[in-house]
Amino acid sequence: MGVQHFIMLEFDKEALSVVNALEPKIKFKGSHRLTSKVLISYVVFTDNVALVVVLESLQNGSNRDAFQSRICVVVHLVNGLEKIAQSQQIPLIICGDFNSRPGSDPHNFVVKGRANCISEKANDPLGIFQYLKLQHSLSLVSAYSSFLHSDGVEEHRRKMNSQTSEPAFTNFTNKFFGTLDYIFYTDNSLIVESLLELVDLESIGNNGIPSPTWPSDHIALMASFRLRPPSHWRPSPPPFPLNPWHLAALR
Known part of the structure; x- marks a missing residue:
């Protein structure tokens, strides 16, 4: 003692x-x-045999929206799926609410295959992030972003954000307006055949959602895919359909 x-x-x-x-x-x-x-x-701890020191940053240790929390979730998800996809050579579709805007670190990690956390807002004075695997080799593409490469859909381009190539919004409340939801797919193994038409902002109104007409604060996204023959799998962009918007529009 x-x-x-x-x-x-x-x-x-x-x-x-x-x-x-x-x-x-x-x-x-x-x-x-x-x-x-x-x-x-x-x-x-009167009978301890070892001491462990846990250090935290006083600047961002309690920040729930800090870089680490969201990027780590996405990195672990994609890296885990990468091991499965590469071992079995299977196509992937990843969809959901990522709580991340287009151009954010989690979004960039998915579509660009890497995230350079050191140059972003993350505070990493000890250089810990350099040992994290913030990259993947999956050929992931956003289904709605791929629509901008197709023809004959000028009517729907106004519902997209031309700078981010993503929908103008998927979440609309009295506190937030923007895109948080995505459908990602491996474009070397899948082809987008159709997409659910995006919602007009005018049809929702200025008060946001949910509402008596729209039961959720997120709009619905939907995509139909066709498998590439395994012998034709390739990393190049898929041949986009002339008009992918032939699914019924939300009313």
């Missing part, structure tokens, strides 16, 4: 020297955190 206390006291001294070297504006917070945690360790 005495040895354990001695180790903790020595750890306290080492940690305190680090805290004392901090800038004055954060020195008090660090000292308070250290004192509180060491006191707790004396009371609770």
Whole structure:
């Protein structure tokens, strides 16, 4: 027991020297955190055989919308599916609410195959992100984005965002207006045959959704695909149909 206390006291001294070297504006917070945690360790962990230090950033440690939370979910999902798809040579369709706008890190990771987190908003002073596998080799394309390459659909282009090549919106509330939902597919193994027509903003009104007419705050997305023959699988873009908008429009 005495040895354990001695180790903790020595750890306290080492940690305190680090805290004392901090800038004055954060020195008090660090000292308070250290004192509180060491006191707790004396009371609770009296039979410990090891000490574990968990460090967090005071700037973004409690930010629920920080880079790490969303990009890690997407990275683990896609990398996991990549292992399955490559081992079995199967086509993939990934669809859902990604809670990420077009051009964001999660979106770029899916469609571009990589995300350069170091150059983005992420605060990574220790360079931890460089050891993460933020890339994949799947040929993933957004189904609605692929529509812009087709002909004879000028009527529907106004429902798309020309800068992002995604729908102008898929979520519309009194606090948010934009695109969060996607249908991604492997274009080397699948061909888009048809898409559900996007909703007119005028038909929803200015108050957002849900409403008595629209039961969800997200609009519906739908796509019909055709399999490429396995011998013709290739990474090049698929031959887009002349008019993919022949599914019934939402009314």
